Amino acid sequence: MNQLVDHAAYRSDYQRALTGIRGVAALWVLLYHAWVYSTPRLIQFELAGIQFDITPLFSIGFVGVDLFFVLSAYLLGTRYFRWIEGRASRPALDQYFLRRVARVYPAYLLQLSLLLLIAATTSLYTMPGGTALLAHLFFYFNLPPLWINQLNGVWWTLPTEFYFYILLPLLVLLLRGQATRWLIVVVIAGSVAYRYWVFAHFHDLGAAWMSALLGNTLGYLDGFSLGLLASWLSVRLENRTLPPRLMDLLFVLGSGGILLSMWTLAWAYPEYWDGHPVLFLRNLMIAGSSCLVVMATRHGSPLAHLLLANRLIFFCGVVSYSLYLWHLPVIQALSKTSLFVDYTGYALGMYLIIATPLALSLAWLSYRFVELPFLRRPKTKHLPKTVSM
Numbered sequence: 001m002n003q004l005v006d007h008a009a010y011r012s013d014y015q016r017a018l019t020g021i022r023g024v025a026a027l028w029v030l031l032y033h034a035w036v037y038s039t040p041r042l043i044q045f046e047l048a049g050i051q052f053d054i055t056p057l058f059s060i061g062f063v064g065v066d067l068f069f070v071l072s073a074y075l076l077g078t079r080y081f082r083w084i085e086g087r088a089s090r091p092a093l094d095q096y097f098l099r100r101v102a103r104v105y106p107a108y109l110l111q112l113s114l115l116l117l118i119a120a121t122t123s124l125y126t127m128p129g130g131t132a133l134l135a136h137l138f139f140y141f142n143l144p145p146l147w148i149n150q151l152n153g154v155w156w157t158l159p160t161e162f163y164f165y166i167l168l169p170l171l172v173l174l175l176r177g178q179a180t181r182w183l184i185v186v187v188i189a190g191s192v193a194y195r196y197w198v199f200a201h202f203h204d205l206g207a208a209w210m211s212a213l214l215g216n217t218l219g220y221l222d223g224f225s226l227g228l229l230a231s232w233l234s235v236r237l238e239n240r241t242l243p244p245r246l247m248d249l250l251f252v253l254g255s256g257g258i259l260l261s262m263w264t265l266a267w268a269y270p271e272y273w274d275g276h277p278v279l280f281l282r283n284l285m286i287a288g289s290s291c292l293v294v295m296a297t298r299h300g301s302p303l304a305h306l307l308l309a310n311r312l313i314f315f316c317g318v319v320s321y322s323l324y325l326w327h328l329p330v331i332q333a334l335s336k337t338s339l340f341v342d343y344t345g346y347a348l349g350m351y352l353i354i355a356t357p358l359a360l361s362l363a364w365l366s367y368r369f370v371e372l373p374f375l376r377r378p379k380t381k382h383l384p385k386t387v388s389m
Contacts, residue, residue, distance in 0.1 A: 012079075016317075017297045020308025021071055023323075025064035029154070030327040032061025035121035035356060036311075037335050038348040058348075060262040063286050065157055068324075069220055070290040072161060074234070075229025081171040081235040095168060098135075100165040102374040103321075105159060107366050111325050112136060115151045122334045125151055125332065134189075139163075142212035154328050156215050163217040164224050171228065184229045188284070195280045209274040223287035228382035230291035234298055251296035312344030315360075319325025327359040334358075 035043075037057035043055045060260060082088035116133075119125035128136060128151065135148040140158035142148070154305065174183055185387055198213045213219065264285065268278040278285075295306040307313070316323060334340055340347055 004016060004053050015298065016314050017305045017310075018071070018075070018294070019317035019320075020068065020310075020313040021294065021297060021317065022320035023313045023318075024308065025071070026320040026323040026327070027316055028061045028064035028067075029324060029357060030331075030356065031058055031352070032064070033052035033328050034348055034351040035059060035061065037331050038346060038351055040136040053240045056262040057259075060265050063258060063262055066220075066223055066283065066286040067290050067293075068157070068320075069161060069164075069223050070227040070230075070287050070292055073164070073224040073249065074231045074291070074294050075233030076165070076168055078235060080168070081232045084172070087234055087235070087238075096226040097165075098168065099375075100162070103371075104162055106370050106374045107166040107322050107325060108155075110160065110366065110370050111152065111329075115329065122208050122298065124336065134263065134285070147212070152325065152328060154324060155180065156212075158274065160215060160217050161221055164221075171225075184225050186230075188222040191218060191225070191283070192219070192280055194218045194221075195283075199275055199279060203273075205274070210273060220283060223283040223290075225286070226287040227294070228292050231293050234295055237299065242299045244300060244302050247296045247301035248295075250292050251301040251304045254292025254294075254296060256290045257292060258286060261285040261289060266271070319360065319363040319367040323359055323363035326362040327355065330359045331355050 022223060042053060043058055044051060044053045046052070069274065079088065079091050083090045115125055116127070119127040128148075132148050136150065139155075139162055140148060141150045141156055143157055171187070192240075195214055198210055198219070202209045217224075261282070264278060265272070265282060267275045272279055293304070297308065307316075331351060334351065340350065343350065
């Protein structure tokens with residue numbers, strides 16, 4: 001493949017390792033869905049006579065979504081907080097919204113069109129009716145009174161993040177002044193209270209209903225808010241030189257926190273939908289740890305750069321949005337083929353070996369020919385932030 005330009009590389013504070021975080025998040029969600037379609041099972045091994053269970057690395061791989069949300073809030077909040085701190089001009093609202101639409105809709109509409117074509121000619125997908133199709137155009141998924149199921153299972157996150165884009169300028173206006181951190185605390189508390197309200201009113205309807213309602217922007221507003229808080233702290237620290245070893249320690253603590261959160265979720269899962277405290281605090285656990293990872297990466301952790309700025313992870317980060325969109329349809333299509341239907345062994349390895357390069361190839365095509373033309377700015381014609389594949 002030719003050199004690939006990251007659409008965000010025009011920014012003066014651009015860092016490859018932050019793009020790498022997106023790559024890790026997308027690959028983690030891919031790993032989770034490969035595990036699900038392989039028929040979920042324990043992933044264990046023995047070392048020096050000790051049995052290790054690493055199943056949560058696979059079964060809780062959906063934490064990649066939380067990582068996406070935190071990073072989005074952190075990066076988008078940076079420009080606004082620099083304005084609040086008097087270090088930059090106020091972001092133009094029209095350009096902000098145009099940029100958000102250009103970031104999300106072109107690749108999504110292409111995939112929607114192709115999946116509709118597949119639904120019209122095969123049995124892999126069910127053709128949505130007129131109301132459902134209109135809901136797809138406006139990201140109105142899993143919300144009352146329509147309760148539309150999306151064609152692609154991963155699309156539930158698109159309205160969650162897009163509606164946050166809409167709320168962000170308003171949140172920033174509320175966060176101006178000395179009360180910034182306390183208003184963020186209020187927003188976080190409100191989101192946790194919303195999660196409890198959903199449990200209290202919809203528990204009898206089952207986990208599917210609660211999951212749908214908890215997956216919207218209100219249900220994740222605490223995680224987004226922590227990303228904004230981390231962004232505000234980073235802006236306040238921009239003119240300070242932070243010790244690399246301290247940033248490495250922060251990166252390790254954040255990474256360890258994410259892993260601990262995953263094992264905690266797996267431990268609590270039998271009682272999770274029955275009101276276990278983790279149901280209400282899971283966003284704070286994962287997002288808080290993710291903030292440490294993002295901040296350490298932003299402020300120059302050598303370890304983060306080593307792990308996240310290498311060519312492979314950086315490439316996955318560049319195409320992460322399209323990789324996120326396409327990996328599940330690829331896995332679902334493979335699951336219908338005779339190669340997987342007739343396979344009697346454990347198919348996780350086969351899914352990863354076949355689905356990963358296929359999904360990455362589709363992601364590269366989508367990014368190169370759909371996303372990038374809408375996102376590229378004139379200044380990016382000769383950028384050095386490229387990757388050759």
